[in-house]
Amino acid sequence: MSDRELEDEGGYWPEQIAELEKRRADAAEMGGEANIERQHGAGRLTIRERIDALTDAGSFREVGSIAGTGEYDENLKLKKLTPATYVAGSARINGRPVAIGGEDFTVRGGTSFGAMRRKGGQGGYIEDLAHHYKMPLVNLIDGAGGTVTSAKRRGYVVFPGVDGFERSVELLGEVPVVSAVMGTAAGGPAGRAILSHFSIMVEGSSQIFAAGPPVVKRSLGQEISKEDLGGPKVAVNKAGSIHNAAATEEEAFEQIRRFLSFMPQNVWEQPPVLPVDDPVDRMEEDLLGIVPDKRTQPYDMKKLVGMVVDRDSTFEIRPTFGKAVITMLARLGGRPVGIVANNPKVYGGAMDADAARKQIHFMELCDTFHIPLVFFVDVPGFMVGLKAECEGTLREGMRAVYMAGQLKVPTLTLVIRKCYGMAGMATCNKNDIDLKIAWPSGEWGSLPVEGGVAAAFRREIAAAEDPKAREKELEAELRAYSSPYRTAEALAVEEIIDPRETRPLLCEYIALAENRLKITLGPRAKAGVAP
Amino acid sequence: MATTEVTSEVIGSVWKVEMSEGDSVAEGDLIMILESMKMEIPVEAPVAGTLKEILVKPEDSVEEDQVLCLIES
Numbered sequence: 149m150s151d152r153e154l155e156d157e158g159g160y161w162p163e164q165i166a167e168l169e170k171r172r173a174d175a176a177e178m179g180g181e182a183n184i185e186r187q188h189g190a191g192r193l194t195i196r197e198r199i200d201a202l203t204d205a206g207s208f209r210e211v212g213s214i215a216g217t218g219e220y221d222e223n224l225k226l227k228k229l230t231p232a233t234y235v236a237g238s239a240r241i242n243g244r245p246v247a248i249g250g251e252d253f254t255v256r257g258g259t260s261f262g263a264m265r266r267k268g269g270q271g272g273y274i275e276d277l278a279h280h281y282k283m284p285l286v287n288l289i290d291g292a293g294g295t296v297t298s299a300k301r302r303g304y305v306v307f308p309g310v311d312g313f314e315r316s317v318e319l320l321g322e323v324p325v326v327s328a329v330m331g332t333a334a335g336g337p338a339g340r341a342i343l344s345h346f347s348i349m350v351e352g353s354s355q356i357f358a359a360g361p362p363v364v365k366r367s368l369g370q371e372i373s374k375e376d377l378g379g380p381k382v383a384v385n386k387a388g389s390i391h392n393a394a395a396t397e398e399e400a401f402e403q404i405r406r407f408l409s410f411m412p413q414n415v416w417e418q419p420p421v422l423p424v425d426d427p428v429d430r431m432e433e434d435l436l437g438i439v440p441d442k443r444t445q446p447y448d449m450k451k452l453v454g455m456v457v458d459r460d461s462t463f464e465i466r467p468t469f470g471k472a473v474i475t476m477l478a479r480l481g482g483r484p485v486g487i488v489a490n491n492p493k494v495y496g497g498a499m500d501a502d503a504a505r506k507q508i509h510f511m512e513l514c515d516t517f518h519i520p521l522v523f524f525v526d527v528p529g530f531m532v533g534l535k536a537e538c539e540g541t542l543r544e545g546m547r548a549v550y551m552a553g554q555l556k557v558p559t560l561t562l563v564i565r566k567c568y569g570m571a572g573m574a575t576c577n578k579n580d581i582d583l584k585i586a587w588p589s590g591e592w593g594s595l596p597v598e599g600g601v602a603a604a605f606r607r608e609i610a611a612a613e614d615p616k617a618r619e620k621e622l623e624a625e626l627r628a629y630s631s632p633y634r635t636a637e638a639l640a641v642e643e644i645i646d647p648r649e650t651r652p653l654l655c656e657y658i659a660l661a662e663n664r665l666k667i668t669l670g671p672r673a674k675a676g677v678a679p
Numbered sequence: 680m681a682t683t684e685v686t687s688e689v690i691g692s693v694w695k696v697e698m699s700e701g702d703s704v705a706e707g708d709l710i711m712i713l714e715s716m717k718m719e720i721p722v723e724a725p726v727a728g729t730l731k732e733i734l735v736k737p738e739d740s741v742e743e744d745q746v747l748c749l750i751e752s
Contacts, residue, residue, distance in 0.1 A: 493688075495718075
């Protein structure tokens, strides 16, 4: 048949192309108008709107677009296709490819979709795509996971882990993984959210828990709303299950784009360096006056860090959890760095169990993706007291020391004020050049003089005529030795700088570290047993 | 009229109360100073309004999340 004749007949494969178009059109309708309206009514976008809002315009390349459940007439001709409960594919964010997928809540509430191959969730196609093409994975979670009704369909119940988390776990050592909890997540999807490098939820419309209110009621007799059980006040601020909260879905997408802008595509690549207009040799005059003369007065550490790094480059991770330590991604001379800064406004910066957990995760994140670490140190030690002991501060704190001792990424230690004890050790990396730079306000030791004197000279103080005066005398005597310059004489800190010199110095070292980073790319070695 | 609870971020004790009930406060004003881990921890007004009630006095011990004072705005 000639081309001309074919055209008369309606073109190549006319019925087949028409059926493909019908299937695509059906799938595009998602769970139908009523369900989409209900989703919008709850202040939530549909999965397709979310992907559009998060990724570069027109960049979404869908996979499994016509997977679903077909309904057929008596001649086995398709009547209607109900799409699968998950939408997946690749897209670009700021021009860089990502694997992205999420449950379609408008189709059966986003519950698991039984098919030959899963599209998303644990072990789904989307995870294989991120793994084989070595690109970041973005999970937009909005589903309830398994449903007991599937047992009736199958005729048996599945054993836990048949669709396991193996791939999800593997990805954590390969590519950046971001999870956004966009609705109520329990069970599998909740677990999937945790297995990520950065997670976020939306205030007012997201909740996450191991099990929701009906299960809690049945198991413990407790009545509690889903917001009180798993809203951001619990999941982000108290539990730290999710890293950040956002006021709206759009803000959550902005935070995801921001997080990924610091990340390499995978552990075999270097993190992206951006052009910078903030001069690397900028001497910030205000740094000189930021630390109060009086040792007992705190200051604004976030402001301090902001003055040193590239202007407006900071992105804080976990701002409301473990607040004694501040963890931020930022840039120095356009190069991504991880900032770990103690917060003197919260318990004088003393490390409690939550702060330790936060610092551990962040150090591991930066070590995995070859992002150099800069510690802004003002830590009086581990948190003390009964509450701190009950929370396991000692063990969690030593886990932070253990993790710091395994870092392979270039690390700089900048002592702003206090650096004491084992919490101080968690701010140094002995595997590296171990460069410790201090401001003249720096002070350090095994433990602070106050308290230390009372313990070491207990008898002498008790025997003195005026014990209080003797204690003060001893403190003054020992404090004379704690001048930072005396330690620098012994090269036990390598350099003491004028605070205004901080940015030029850090920028120079971070630039120097680049060649070293090139030869240490690849997956992070697994360590032994963490304490 | 909304009442805002100003809570303690730390376990510690009250060192100085810098304001009195009935005072008007701007956001960020220093209301009192706590002492914890040998540090002075400032308690600042999270919102502007009138200091309706101060629930602690110097030397009182305070717990994390304990309500220290109420601001009406």
